[in-house]
Amino acid sequence: xxxxxxxxxxxxxxxxxxxxxxxxxxxxxxxxxxxxxxxxxxxxxxxxxxxxxxxxxxxxxxxxxxxxxxxxxxxxxxxxxxxxxxxxxxxxxxxxxxxxxxxxxxxxxxxxxxxxxxxxxxxxxxxxxxxxxxxxxxxxxxxxxxxxxxxxxxxxxxxxxxxxx
Amino acid sequence: xxxxxxxxxxxxxxxxxxxxxxxxxxxxxxxxxxxxxxxxxxxxxxxxxxxxxxxxxxxxxxxxxxxxxxxxxxxxxxxxxxxxxxxxxxxxxxxxxxxxxxxxxxxxxxxxxxxxxxxxxxxxxxxxxxxxxxxxxxxxxxxxxxxxxxxxxxxxxx
Numbered sequence: 001x002x003x004x005x006x007x008x009x010x011x012x013x014x015x016x017x018x019x020x021x022x023x024x025x026x027x028x029x030x031x032x033x034x035x036x037x038x039x040x041x042x043x044x045x046x047x048x049x050x051x052x053x054x055x056x057x058x059x060x061x062x063x064x065x066x067x068x069x070x071x072x073x074x075x076x077x078x079x080x081x082x083x084x085x086x087x088x089x090x091x092x093x094x095x096x097x098x099x100x101x102x103x104x105x106x107x108x109x110x111x112x113x114x115x116x117x118x119x120x121x122x123x124x125x126x127x128x129x130x131x132x133x134x135x136x137x138x139x140x141x142x143x144x145x146x147x148x149x150x151x152x153x154x155x156x157x158x159x160x161x162x163x164x165x
Numbered sequence: 166x167x168x169x170x171x172x173x174x175x176x177x178x179x180x181x182x183x184x185x186x187x188x189x190x191x192x193x194x195x196x197x198x199x200x201x202x203x204x205x206x207x208x209x210x211x212x213x214x215x216x217x218x219x220x221x222x223x224x225x226x227x228x229x230x231x232x233x234x235x236x237x238x239x240x241x242x243x244x245x246x247x248x249x250x251x252x253x254x255x256x257x258x259x260x261x262x263x264x265x266x267x268x269x270x271x272x273x274x275x276x277x278x279x280x281x282x283x284x285x286x287x288x289x290x291x292x293x294x295x296x297x298x299x300x301x302x303x304x305x306x307x308x309x310x311x312x313x314x315x316x317x318x319x320x321x322x323x
Contacts, residue, residue, distance in 0.1 A: 003207075003224070007308035009199075015266045016238055023244035023266030023322075028304050035173075035199050035228055041302055042230065043168060048297050051290040052248065055267035056238040059231045060168065064199050066206075067223040074180055078218030080187035101179050101187035102219030120215025127212040128191075134205045140172045140195040160185040 003066040005031050010063045011042055015055035022058075025049065031064060038062050078102040081160065084114055085152045088128060088143040095147065096137035098128070103151060114149035121149065168230030173197050175206045175226055179219040187219070202226030243267060245323045248284055250291075251316040252298065254309035261305035263298065264322070273319050284317035291317065 008028035016022045027045075029038050042060050050057055084103030087095050107114050107121060114121060125146040128135045136142055177189045193205050206224040213221065248268030252261040272291060274283045284291060295314045303311045 003203075008304055008306055015244060016235070017244040017267045018238045019243070021244045023247070025264060025266060027263060027298070028261075028306050028308075029302060030304055030308060033302070035226075037302075039170065039228060039230065045294075045297055046168075048290075048294040049265065052269055052272060052288075052294060053265050053267045054239045054269055055244055056235050057232060058235045059229065061230075062228040063225045064202070064227075065223060065225040066203070068221070071180075071220050071222040074182045074220040075218035076182050078181040079183060080179060080181045080185045080219060084216060096192075098191060099189060100213060100216050101189060102181050102217045104216055104218050107216065118215075124212040124216055127208055134193045134197060134201055134208075136172060136192050136194050138172055138192050140192070142194075156185075160183070162183070 002069065004069050005064070005066045007031055009033060009038065010061075010065070011038060012061050012063070013042075013046070013049065013057050014059045014061075015049075015053060016058050017055045023055070035062065035064075074102070077105075081154050081156050083152050083154055084108075085148075085150055086114075086125065086146060087148045088125075088137075089145045089147050090137045090139075090141045091144050092137075092139070092141045094137065094139075094141070096143065099152075100124075108151045112151050114151060116146065116149050125149075167232075169233045170195075171229040171231060173202060173226065173228045175202050175209065175224055177206065177209060177213070177221050178223040178225075179217065179221050181219045189213075199226050238267070245321055246270075247320045247322040248272070249318050249320050250284075250295070250298075250314060252295075252305075252311040253313045253315050254305050254311055256307075256309040259305060259307065259309045260315065261303075261309070261311050264320075266322075268319060279318075282318050284319060286314060286317050 248265035
């Protein structure tokens with residue numbers, strides 16, 4: 001199940017007009033472009049874009065994507081709406097919550113809590129809070145401990161509903 | 166006005182047995198390189214293997230910048246009035262399209278056969294943008310470098 005990188009990375013600007021409507025301007029850069037170089041280029045390009053549009057540039061995103069060319073089939077009965085919700089404490093004594101779509105039902109206790117003594121759950125939490133782990137909260141602060149884990153359901157969006165219903 | 170760089174993130178793409186899709190996003194340390202992000206995605210893929218019944222079919226490493234003090238757009242801008250720039254690339258018969266939402270009205274030709282549709286490619290503003298996009302850093306989705314402007318026109322894209 002190898003990952004294959006897309007040939008390009010996407011640089012997408014979000015623009016907003018006078019009425020508040022938004023639209024995108026999408027560009028591609030080689031997948032080998034370093035993030036720092038692409039971010040610098042995004043800053044250089046911005047005033048050039050603003051010189052030809054009456055919209056305001058409000059944000060950009062730079063995305064490097066990879067795909068599995070031979071993904072295995074998902075397990076029967078799996079549903080992305082069934083989430084595992086994991087809340088972590090950070091080194092700044094705040095919390096951050098990460099969700100796992102399609103949480104394995106074997107990990108969920110009758111109360112709805114997730115069995116944190118399970119080896120797979122412990123390994124997942126450990127990967128996020130390890131001393132040398134790269135993961136953080138939205139402020140870039142390291143995670144320090146798992147404080148809660150439970151099952152929750154999210155609303156199905158129209159594409160998630162069965163066709164021909 | 167400068168972009169504020171947010172904390173980078175990895176995003177995993179999942180699909181379930183019914184064919185529904187979802188994503189799971191995890192922030193990673195500021196300053197992480199793309200390779201750091203890919204490593205994190207591989208780590209997370211392994212860590213999630215025992216937790217989810219879904220299939221993880223892809224991932225992305227994402228960097229975002231946000232303008233914290235975005236000014237109000239000048240009127241009468243309309244995002245739907247889109248400038249479409251067509252570029253030649255290093256590959257024959259391969260092109261790239263760059264769209265500019267809310268393209269300025271004064272860049273649209275008012276005389277000649279292309280009046281009301283074509284953009285003024287002699288405009289210094291368009292020339293400067295084209296020069297930047299053809300400096301070798303930008304490619305089309307297939308990886309071919311943009312080499313020159315082949316055409317520029319106005320489209321309404323609601």
